[in-house]
Amino acid sequence: MKKVYLHTLTIRCWHWINAAIIILLTITGIQLRAPGTEIFAKSLGIWVPNYTNAVLIHKYAGFALAAAFLFWLVYVIISGSYLRHYLFRPSDIPVMVRQARYYVIGLFKGEKNPFVSTPQGKFNPLQKLTYGVVLPFVILVLIVTGIPFSNIFFFRDTIESFGGIRMLDALHVIAAYLCLLNFLVHLYMTTMGHHIFDHIKAMIVGYEEEEEEEEH
């Protein structure tokens, strides 16, 4: 086994702060979408904020998400990380197909993962597509549609340009469901390392344990 340095300290800190924000937004977002959730949660003995606080937390956590997103964007562009790790190239398409085939079939046949993370490229093409294109777009939609909700009177002209508050709400909620979907799959995919907690451990310490490649 060898140790590969994949995640810089900055990215690790950003990741866990972002995770905390997303968790807060998910809990309070569910409360806003389905009022009464707090009563159900309390009946199960789970603490959640009351509705008024949920609205406030959602608002300020939303701003925090916007700040975190901006930080990530600036950091990955300036550090060259986007080019190195996130940029999806046409040459990635055949690998992406192989990667998808591996998750669906190859894994169960005992085949080896066609992609191995290296400091030169830590994401497989499926991850590149998700983390480099789809997720930034979804988060951007969430932020752009979420900010006008923070003060509907101040942003009234913006809201009108979106086609009214109902359309704005629809876009925000669609993006939220997609984000939640990613969150769910992301959580499951963390278990796909060499050992079940390897990916999580790597996001804490920065190093991932990988099998040594056989010499030919």
Add this chain to the structure above:
Amino acid sequence: MRFLLLVFLFLASPLWAIPTQENCTDCHGDVKKTASHQGVSCNDCHTEIAAFPHKEKPAPPTCSKCHSNASDSFKKSVHTDKGLNCISCHNVHNAIKANDCTSCHSKSSHATLPSRAKHLATLNCTACHGVPEKSGVTATIILPAGASLNKKDVDNDGNGFIDETEWHALEYLLEHKFKGSRIDRQYWSYGNIHGITPKPADCSECHEKRTRFATATAKINGEAGYSIPMEPGIFIPEFPSLHDFEKTVHGKQGVTCTDCHTSQQKISDGVCILCHEKVYHTYKDSLHGKQGSALCTDCHNPHLIKSYKEYNAKQRVAVCSRCHKDYISKHKWLPNTALHFKYLECTSCHSPGSEKSMVFFFQKKSGDKKTALNYVDIEGAFGHDIKVQSVINKYTEDILKGNDIGNLLQDLNKKMNNSVSIDAEIVVTKVHHDYSVTRLKEKDCVVCHSAQASFYNSAYLNLPGKEEHVYAPVKGTVLSTYPLAMAMDIYLLGEQKITRDDLSTLLHKAPEDWTSYIKGLGFKLIDLAGICLLILALLGCMVHALLRILVVKR
């Protein structure tokens, strides 16, 4: 010789004749002084005694030299007219308290005083017989040891004032959540106790005009004690006055005292039924009437009966919360409970037969407080003795529309330094007395948060008139008034959320009906698709994980 003459003159001078304290006690050795007069010598009060031997009956001491304020008040009091003086009550030569009122008025029966025992137990004599400079009620809430009461549970709406509805909710909370707590009420007054008036204060001074006991404060003791001002009317109920009765609905309709008070007995529903037969039967046949067994007068004060249109939502809630003190805790399921009760009355939900409307009103901001505009404000803006209808006519000859109200608001703001804003309540505008519906199982936001809610079709602008409020009908809704539309629209977003009912209806539909039902869901499709997607993803992950455990060989 000259020297002897000088010595003689000096010895004969009056300076030697002024008695000293020691001289006085030579004869009056048994005389003592109260603690407050310890530093005062005999001559300071008994100024007439300048030489020995003094007159057998010297003039009374001159208390006014030091106690001028008390003395001046006393001179105008009924006690002076009766020939009393300071020492009639204050015995300064004995270390005992001043005589209290009962020393002379021991047989004062107060036979004609209503609620005699309560008044005598709670008030001091000068509260009514004097002219108190300050007076009020302090309700001290004593919590069990170690307990503390959150300020938000006392002042639900956070406006720094406890109104009647909040007090009812607090009483319920103390009774059920703070066993062993108690409320000590103190009716205090102090100030000029020497100006006893010939006649006691009229009942109206406390119970109507509120020139005495006009303030009340709740003091919450506990780990972090605090005080909040509160409505004094909670402790000192309003008194039926003949003057005000004429302004009430009953008074205006020509109802006289003897129409209801046919005997000395407390009036029963049998009296009300004489005029309100239909309403009476509606109410008595309802579940509330049968189980609650409340009399008409339990909710309605016949001496102050106002049209319900004169009450705002909070004042209406105060009527129900007299018995339903637990209304806050019963509505914990409702998000923003306090906010809802600011804009709704109980019967907005619990009386389906009543007609509800969206009633708009203007309010002015003064400091941190917002209060509804009154007739004086309307006069200030549009002229003395103005008729409200003529104000409305300035903006439209027809029914008011959103823009007309916007223009009216703009003009009010010009006259009132931009302090006026518009607000709205959902209240009953046509009462039906059946309050049987508890709606225990119906907790659906969309009943109100929907463009289909009935009150959107019935809107009024409430303006304060000289004698009564005027409800001017508003065409359509005021929702088009900018930027109110935005605010209203956000509350209608509830319609876009899928509910449990929607899902269960979908599950109970036959497969062939699904398509048409799903098409009709509109924006709710987002939730439906989102939830399905999440469930599928979750199932996918679970199946994948299971296969990994069972199949993958490492």
